[in-house]
Amino acid sequence: EAQVTQNPRYLITVTGKKLTVTCSQNMNHEYMSWYRQDPGLGLRQIYYSMNVEVTDKGDVPEGYKVSRKEKRNFPLILESPSPNQTSLYFCASSLMDRVYEQYFGPGTRLTVT
């Protein structure tokens, strides 16, 4: 089944404790992206990647890191999480020439206390 998977689905952590949210897709998509979704603000793009070893900042990259060493994986790293990073996070992927048609993962709900 074609899908985007994220792990973990739920995470409660404390301020300053490094964490990684994994994202993997099995559709051979070149493009992958991370978003956060907060009430009243909609989806905001954190980072995106047009292909392996190519990453670019979205609108809200501060406090996050990404890497794209393999085509299928695009982990999101929070080196020192803070409470304002409490949010619902979505990973998405698409073909490079169809970035408007993205396939989203199920989401990761992160709480930082």
Next chain:
Amino acid sequence: GQNIDQPTEMTATEGAIVQINCTYQTSGFNGLFWYQQHAGEAPTFLSYNVLDGLEEKGRFSSFLSRSKGYSYLLLKELQMKDSASYLCAVTSTDSWGKLQFGAGTQVVVTP
């Protein structure tokens, strides 16, 4: 950058038609698209407009006017399952992969 506006909430009756407007301001428009998001779920792609005019897909249609910075999503023959948030988004010529979404319009369909 882009600024995207859409209404926060709309209510309509089952079987009726609802039109969700979206206005945008962008430095280099390259396309507008709509997603549907049911509560507690991930967004799913609905439609994409790059040229002016109407794109029809079954009960859903999307319209674009680039000169006015305006789009709408038309939902016809509303069904209860259409109750969801509808997200308008744009991409620009400056960066094809950089997407900006509006805050979403919550559509509530009543019996």
